[in-house]
Amino acid sequence: MDDKLKNPRRNRVKKLSADDCWPVMIEFLLSQKSWWVAMCAEFDLTPMQGHAVRSIDPEKPVPMSALAEELACDASNITGIVDKLEARGLAARRADETDRRIKVLVLTDKGRHLREKLWARTMETPRAVTALPEETRRRLAEALSAVLEERLAEEAAKR
Amino acid sequence: MDDKLKNPRRNRVKKLSADDCWPVMIEFLLSQKSWWVAMCAEFDLTPMQGHAVRSIDPEKPVPMSALAEELACDASNITGIVDKLEARGLAARRADETDRRIKVLVLTDKGRHLREKLWARTMETPRAVTALPEETRRRLAEALSAVLEERLAEEAAKR
């Protein structure tokens, strides 16, 4: 009776309507549970370490608190995550010049190198996407981008 | 220089091409990190408990091992997760009739009720999606669905 819960598209018809948009997005989100985990595991990074490496701008040191916000987690988590990056020689803490409470993070050469490899790997388009017609991919990019734009606009409006 | 890593769309132009498809999908995936967590939290469920509730078909008991596969985790995790669902009176273990090694899971009335509320909440389309033109939503549904279809076809081909 209610098998749509397990798989919203199980009984879908060929032609989809605008009402199918969110259900399909849900299925996509739920099915991609371990994608980033696997991506990071290839470089012996935990998911959060991967996010940290991704978020540390090689050009500009980032305060711990800024990283916590970027990773949407408590500041206390960042300490341990950065400890491990530092232990592996991927990142380093430095004192902020103007405010001594702040510790900023920088990537080491090793960290920068890993960051580039991680992102190159991440950006490898999966076959399930390249297999699609160019026009379909272009539309998907446009539509999904529109959702992200809209969400950004909403968040901006809250402030 | 390499700020695309942090946000692939930071410097994007208005017109997107097929090559932007995967980068945009990545951004969408990474930005939705805590969506399911928040969804489950509204019903005092942990993310995995939520997945379990979602995956237990009310019509058909599911073996622990099948749940482990569905949730893409080790069988040993399921024990603890189901323990808590059982403690809350949402699910129950039953012996399989044909194979006494197997324990199958069923939802209680309370569990079924919660499952319906959870899914109803999950299916509430966010404003960022409803705000889009109908044609955009329809195209997004079609394109994303095509990716999922393609991936299913790939997985099927592996066997």
Added chain:
DNA sequence: GATAAAGATTGAAGTTGTCAATTATTAAGT
């Protein structure tokens, strides 16, 4: 009937999450 395999559980160790408390430093109020 002995051995192997499968299903579920347990225990140990590591990662991630929240929360409260602590320390050091800066900002604000009077």
Added chain:
DNA sequence: ACTTAATAATTGACAACTTCAATCTTTATC
């Protein structure tokens, strides 16, 4: 200036999730 806030980072306690190895029961296989 001096006390009081507030901020940045850390620490410790505890729960959730993950993997892995080991165990136990039950079924399959030879």
